[in-house]
Amino acid sequence: MNNEYLLKNLRNVPDFPVHGIQFKDVSTLYKNPKCLKIMVNELYDLYKDKGITKVVGIESRGFVVGAALAVKLGAGFVMCRKPGKLPAETRRESYVKEYGKDTIEIHTDAIDEKDIVLLHDDLLAGGGTMKAAYNLVRQFNPTKIYINFIIELTKEGLHGRARFDKVVDITTLLEV
Ligand code: AMP
Numbered sequence: 620m621n622n623e624y625l626l627k628n629l630r631n632v633p634d635f636p637v638h639g640i641q642f643k644d645v646s647t648l649y650k651n652p653k654c655l656k657i658m659v660n661e662l663y664d665l666y667k668d669k670g671i672t673k674v675v676g677i678e679s680r681g682f683v684v685g686a687a688l689a690v691k692l693g694a695g696f697v698m699c700r701k702p703g704k705l706p707a708e709t710r711r712e713s714y715v716k717e718y719g720k721d722t723i724e725i726h727t728d729a730i731d732e733k734d735i736v737l738l739h740d741d742l743l744a745g746g747g748t749m750k751a752a753y754n755l756v757r758q759f760n761p762t763k764i765y766i767n768f769i770i771e772l773t774k775e776g777l778h779g780r781a782r783f784d785k786v787v788d789i790t791t792l793l794e795v
Contacts (some may be wrong), residue, residue, distance in 0.1 A: 680741035746779030
């Protein structure tokens, strides 16, 4: 979609958190009411007819628009969190990111087989984070899983999308 207004308001921070990374700082989109509205409305248009029953947001930048979208879709919201943050029983998965290694967790009672799930995060880089979340959600055997990012890094040779089976329905609002 590449909305010009969103692109204009997205801040790039060079060499954060480590040298060589061009960090796409979505906080400048989140703090701007017009950008927030554009993102939630564009996503609503993409998913309003899909029967989504749960939006799964990835900590922490996936919580902001993910939760707003869940309200608009009339769906529930589930948190995928860093290790040790969720209080009840969890499933966990480790993965490699564009910079460093990490693990994510989800509550074992977060999703059931009747759910139609939309996984959401702010950004697709190498794809490790979302692949781990996708693997976790798949273990619940839900009816269908969709994936969305606000931003997809396409110009840095990361090929995050290639980590997913072609049949997986992935959308992004901005290609950077
Ligand atoms: P990956 O697992 O490599 O796809 O990395 C995606 C996750 O790391 C997302 O949760 C992003 O918030 C964060 N991330 C990775 N690379 C960047 C980047 N260049 N700019 C902003 N966030 C990034």
